[in-house]
Amino acid sequence: MPENRIAIVGGGIGGLTLAIALQQRGIAVDVYEQADILDEVGAGVALWSNATRLLHRLGLAAQLAEYGSEPTELIFRSGLSADRIVSYPLTEGGWYRQQFGAPYYGIHRQALQRILAEAVQPGTIHLGHRLARLERTGPTTLLHFDNGATVEADLVVGADGIWSKIRTWMTDGLDHTMYSRTSGFRGVVPIESCSLLPDPTATQFWLGADKHFLHFPIGPDYRYATFLAAVEGPTVWPNPRGVRIPCTTEDAVEAFRGWHPAVLQMIEAVDHTDRWALFGLGPLPSWVRDNVVLLGDAAHGLVPHHGQGANQCVEDAVVLADLLAGDGPETLAERLEAYCRIRMDRAQRVQKISWVSNRLFHLPDGPEIPLRDATLGNLYQNVRWIHEYDAQAPHTELELAASTSDR
Ligand SMILES: Cc1cc2nc3c(=O)[nH]c(=O)nc-3n(C[C@H](O)[C@H](O)[C@H](O)COP(=O)(O)OP(=O)(O)OC[C@H]3O[C@@H](n4cnc5c(N)ncnc54)[C@H](O)[C@@H]3O)c2cc1C
Incomplete structure (x- = not known):
């Protein structure tokens, strides 16, 4: 395939992983990130085997082992009594x-984010580049940034997060974001x-009516x-411009009043200033329009x-890099x-199962609890397909063959 000028918009976990994977396959790429410094907002992130096996192949095993913690157990508890519902030994x-x-x-x-940023070649990441709009110009796309810069690309990857400007362009303004009411x-x-x-040192889910508390070691x-x-509500998210609204530590403590002291102790140990909406996306009919693709x-x-x-981002990135670099189909399209x-x-499928878990975790005491506990007792059978998946295994070649022969 002729060499394409590839522009990735968004220097989050997805965009950076794609840049590393492409560069390791000898493909040049630029990343355009709106922030002036790379500084992921939020707390910790869990990386499971379906992503770590890919990150290891990108040469990041030592860095992950140095900065990560391996949770020793996965435990589900009652939020009120701390009684164990189900537990799995992870490291034993x-x-x-x-x-x-x-x-x-x-x-x-x-x-x-630092591990990923350090693994891309110097000069790849262009900070302070907030995408304002896309313009199709024949076979290429022009990216116009708020800082006045314009870049021409043969392939644009929209790795610009759930509020993606590129997706909005792709769907002609149709909004697919869905507030979860949590x-x-x-x-x-x-x-x-x-x-x-x-x-x-364990990952623990504390469960109760209309809320749950998850923590894991980092x-x-x-x-x-x-x-x-996480709590149910508010029913309508009051901030149409963002995922955060101001709150106080007292608001957070109040939401878990009556829960086990260990939970309250952790909540109280933080000076809370933000309450975060949990958003998902409805399924999109396609992730591609012309030479623009979402990730x-x-x-x-x-x-x-x-x-x-984040794990699904890593899978996306490696699959896309393999396809762009390998002996696959003839054309970019x-x-x-x-x-x-x-x-x-x-x-x-992963999107769907995540919605189901929200309901499972927030069940009140009542007739559905035995079913909840039985479902949690089968967790690793139920989610084996997520964790055992290897995005680079031969079966993806079968899928690829299907995708070329179906046309
Ligand atoms: C509370 C919470 C807990 C979570 N826990 C986990 C977890 O344990 N494990 C897990 O796998 N996932 C977890 N996730 C999900 C995970 O954080 C996201 O799926 C992941 O960060 C998405 O990565 P991304 O690169 O697609 O997007 P983002 O991380 O959102 O990155 C997008 C990047 O694009 C940039 N950008 C946006 N617009 C523009 C623009 N116009 N121009 C230029 N740049 C732009 C942004 O500044 C950002 O750097 C959690 C999410 C939440 C809300």
Whole structure:
């Protein structure tokens, strides 16, 4: 395939992973990021085997091991009593790695973004470039940035997150974002301030009516715990311009009043200033228009209850890079079509299951609780297809073959 000028819009986890993967395959690329400094907002992120096996192949195993923590157990508890509902040993006997062939890490978002940014070639990332609009000019696309710069590209990748300007262009302004009617309080806490917390090196879901509390360790050395305290409501998100509204620590504590002291201790350890809306995306009919393609949250933003959004970005990035670099279909259009064929179904399945988990985690005491507990007891059978997946395994070649022969 002739050399294309590739512009990635968005220097988040998806955009940076794609840049690394393309450069390692000898393909030149530029990343345009609106922020003036790379500084991921938020707390920690869980990276599961379906992403870590790919990041390892990109040469990042040592960095992930240095800055990540491997949660020792996955525990579901009652939010009120702390009684264990179900638990899985993760590190004992190397269970998770053995099951799924790669580790599960908790890592701080900023650490992950730094690891990724350091792995791209110098001069790749253009900060302070906020995309204002796209313009089709024959076979190429012009990117116009707020800072006055204009860039011409043969392929544009929209890795610009759930509020993607590129998706809005692709859908002619149709809005696919969906407010989940749930919101959350987030934080990172030094583990020594969690004196009441049982099993501080575990990933734990504390469940109760209309809310749940998730925390997991982030590294190095289990030094911190990151948490999301998720609650139903408000029914209508009051800020049409963003995912955050101001709040106080008292608001966060009040939302979990009566819950186990370990949960309240963690919530109180943080000075809360923001309450975060949890948004997902409705399924898109396509991720491609002309020579513009979507990746990551821009394509399949999802509520975070399986901790898979960033993991799906990594899968997208590696599949797209392999298709652009490999001996696949002849034309760019065919390669982009193959990317959609391989990625859309899987990402949309993960989107759907994440919505279901929200409901499961927030069930009140009542007749559905035994079914909830049985479902959690089968968790790893139910989600095996997510964790064991290898986005570069031969079966994706089969999907690719299907995508070329179907036309
Ligand atoms: C509370 C919460 C917890 C989560 N926990 C997990 C987890 O444990 N594990 C997991 O896998 N996922 C998790 N996720 C999801 C995960 O954070 C996202 O799926 C992931 O960050 C998406 O990456 P991305 O690169 O697609 O988009 P983003 O990370 O949103 O990056 C998009 C980038 O594009 C830039 N950008 C946007 N617009 C423009 C523009 N016009 N011009 C230029 N640049 C632009 C932005 O500044 C940003 O840097 C969680 C999400 C939430 C809300």
